[in-house]
Amino acid sequence: MSKANVLLIGTGGVGTVVACGLVHNGSSTVSVVVRRDYEKVKNDGWTINSVDYGNLTNWKPDNIYPTVEAAAKGQEFDYVVITTKNLPDVVKSEDVAEPAITPGKTTIILIQNGFDLGRPFIAKYPNNICLSGVSHIGSHNHNGVINQISQDKCMISYFENPNIENSVQEAKAKEFVQIYSNDKNNVTYFPDVKYCRYEKLLYNATMNTTCALTGVDTVRLKLSGVLESVSIPAMYEVIKVAKADGVDLSTDFIDFIVKSCDSGFFKPSMLVDVEKGNPIELEVILGNLLTVAKELKVETPTLTVLYNLLKATQFRMKEGKGLIKVPEDRPINDAEYN
Amino acid sequence: MSKANVLLIGTGGVGTVVACGLVHNGSSTVSVVVRRDYEKVKNDGWTINSVDYGNLTNWKPDNIYPTVEAAAKGQEFDYVVITTKNLPDVVKSEDVAEPAITPGKTTIILIQNGFDLGRPFIAKYPNNICLSGVSHIGSHNHNGVINQISQDKCMISYFENPNIENSVQEAKAKEFVQIYSNDKNNVTYFPDVKYCRYEKLLYNATMNTTCALTGVDTVRLKLSGVLESVSIPAMYEVIKVAKADGVDLSTDFIDFIVKSCDSGFFKPSMLVDVEKGNPIELEVILGNLLTVAKELKVETPTLTVLYNLLKATQFRMKEGKGLIKVPEDRPINDAEYN
Structure with a gap:
């Protein structure tokens, strides 16, 4: 069997370790897109301190490209793995990946936080398979050095595409597990994508959000x-x-989360983002959930207030990044901001 | 008529201008308690740039004391005016003022933010009259210089004490207006204390709180x-x-507040406190309101989430001031913090 051609977009703490896993497996040609640090990584590779793969210096996958366009020039990909932050209100992942996606051919894998992420991809690429990777990993990119402190544990499923036989989607998910899993990481096929996503949301939608608003850690x-x-x-x-x-989620998870608050001072990712002035993954973590809740006519008074309040926090983050400009002179025409 | 003996506690932006108003009126002997800057103020007085009283240098009232105890030594007060921030979860105003309050004699005037402030005073001093001052003033103490940018407008009422005839309480409120009002300020007797307080709460409970949580100004x-x-x-x-x-509040006030958001970039006091790391007036602005809502069996889902979230913000403020210590070692016994 010829090697699968894989492109990975998003080389932060998670993405870099996923790339390591693919390379370690050896069944695919692994290309990555590095936007910010392209020159540095192209020349020197990464320093990676990994509980899975040891201490690597000058580590590089097969190919490194500065943009998705450059990566897509003259080749088609079997898989495009997206491991960027998911900020649809800033930039849409389905648009970022577009140059590398061959309609009807490329399988998309979203190893990203959030809920119901497949929806915009299936709308845009109705004849492509879109897989879900729910990652439980502790890995951070600190000034270009990757520190992976807990094993790469990833559950692969598929976001159900009604245009494609489920058996085909399932086979593709299992095929991806075959090229990504290895003797170091813990990558498994998990049939129930919604279960995985809801389970992670139980924490992210409730702990990330409250900590981000109040500025305190979980303790x-x-x-x-x-x-x-x-x-x-x-x-x-x-x-x-x-x-x-x-999806039946056990309330045992709540006890588990409560107990986890006793074990150490932990800042959930959304709080870390606010402290760093980065836009938060509000829409995929909470916005998408509230869309589904509305469709299912489930009342979510607390989550709704959290979501609504965080819109102002997000406004502040975006303004800080120059993504929104507020005119100094008052009064202004507010309509365009709503 | 002999001069009334007045003690004022809390010489921030509001309190200092209230003291000016009392002195300008001339009907009372005005003593103030200055805790932090006692030596400086005792020697040099205040610099006050006031839209009401002009630019004053080395301004002093009749007496300046370093503590309430010192002020109360050898004299009794007809009035104790409290213009401190009201933080019952940090320090209780009714305890701070205690040395200066003669049971059955001293009238207490609370010129403070918040709602239902009389309750703990009437419980502690059942035979004293407790007046309410709802102040609309723009005045700030910046490094010991008082800048008063809008007229001292204050509505005086009484917190109904069931142990004293209403006519007596009303007469006392009007008497205080007589010694505080003058040709510069706008101090009036306002019969409906609840109306005043609810009207101000319409802004403070909803704008202060959401801005404090999200870190944005009103625009x-x-x-x-x-x-x-x-x-x-x-x-x-x-x-x-x-x-x-x-109390019937007109929804016109909502339109007024919405319009006020267009006029300029304004940071409500609770946001300013959070930015400065100061404890917030959460209990008197929102806690007391929710107590009354519960007693009246009115559901307040949004206000309740705001209040609950701000408990964590307040925790952070108090910890920053050394009022709470969180042990570094986990796990700890959490029971004592709840």
């Missing part, structure tokens, strides 16, 4: 009583939406 | 849609509680 969220008064009610709302969507 | 609150999606629903909840409490 202080619990000590201040807000875990109990806001986050846990929000968790029950996630469970209610999941149930209406055909 | 950005509107541009991001959060004024519409969170603050205004919260305003309708305040109106609902007020109605159940016998």
Whole structure:
């Protein structure tokens, strides 16, 4: 069998380790897109301190490209793996990947936070398979050095595309597991994509959001009583939406999360983003969930207030990045901002 | 008539101008308690740039004391005016003022933000009259210089004490207006204390809180849609509680607040406090309102989430001031923090 041709977009802490996993497996040609640090990585590769793959210096995959366009020149990809942050209100992943996606051929794999991520891809690429990777990994890119502190654990499923036989989508998901899994990581096929996503959302939609708004870590969220008064009610709302969507989440997960707050001072990713002034993954973590809740007519009063409040936080993040300009002179025409 | 003996506690932007007003009127002996800058103020007085009283240098009232205890030594007060921030979860105003309050004699005047402030005073001093001053003034203490940019407008009422005839309380409120009002300020007796307080709360409970949580000013609150999606629903909840409490607030106030967001970039006091790392007036602005809502069985879902979230913000503020210590070692016994 000839090697699969894979392009990976998004070489942060997670993406770089996924690329390592693909290379370590050896069944694919692995190309990556590196936008910000292209020259540096092209010349020197990465320094990676990995619990899975050891301490690597000058590590490079097969090919490194500065843009998706450059990567797509003269070749087609069997797989495009997207491991960027998912910020549809800033830039749409389905547009970013477009040059590398051959309609009816390329399989897309979204190893990203959030919920119901396949929807815009299936709308845009109705004849392509879109896989889901739910990653549980501790890995960070700190000034170009990758520190992976917990094993790459990833559950692969498919976002159900009604235009393609499920058996075909399932086979493709398992095929991707074959080229990504290896003796170091823990990559498995998991049949129920919604279950995976709801389970992770139980934390992300409730802990990320409350910590991001209040500026406290999970220990202080619990000590201040807000875990109990806001986050846990929000968790029950996630469970209610999941149930209406055909997914039974055990309330044991809530006990697990509560206990996890005792184990150490942890800042969820959305709080880290706010502290760094980065746009937050509000739409994929909470916006998409509320869209589904609305479709299923499930009431989510707590999650809705959290979402609505975080719109202002996101506004502040975007303004800080120059993505929004607020005129100095008042009054202004507000209509264009809403 | 002999001069009334007045003690004022809290010489920030508001309190200092109130003291000026009392002195300008001339009917009282005005003593103030200055804790932090006692030596400086004792020697040099204040520099006050006031739209009401002009530019004053080395301004001093009749007496300046370093503590309430020192002020109370050898004298009794007819009035104790409290113009400190009201932070019952940090320090209780009714305890701070205690040395200066003669049971059955001293009239207490609370010129402070918040709602239902009289309750703990009437509980502690059942035979004293407790007046309410709702102040609309722009005045700030910046490094010991007072800048008063809008007229001192204050509405005086009484917090109804069931142990004292209303006519006596009303007469006392009017008497205080007589010694505080002058040709420069705008101090009036306003019979309906609840109306005043609910009206101010319509802004403070909904704009202060959402801006404090999201870190944006009122212009950005509107541009991001959060004024519409969170603050205004919260305003309708305040109106609902007020109605159940016998106070009819016009929804015209909401239009007025929305319009005020267009006029300039304004940071409500609670956001300013968060940015400075100061404890916020959460309990008197929102906690007391929710207590009354509960007593009246009015549902306040939005206000409740805002209040609950801000408990974590307040935790962070208090920890920053050394008022809470979180042990570095985990796990710890959380029970004592809740």
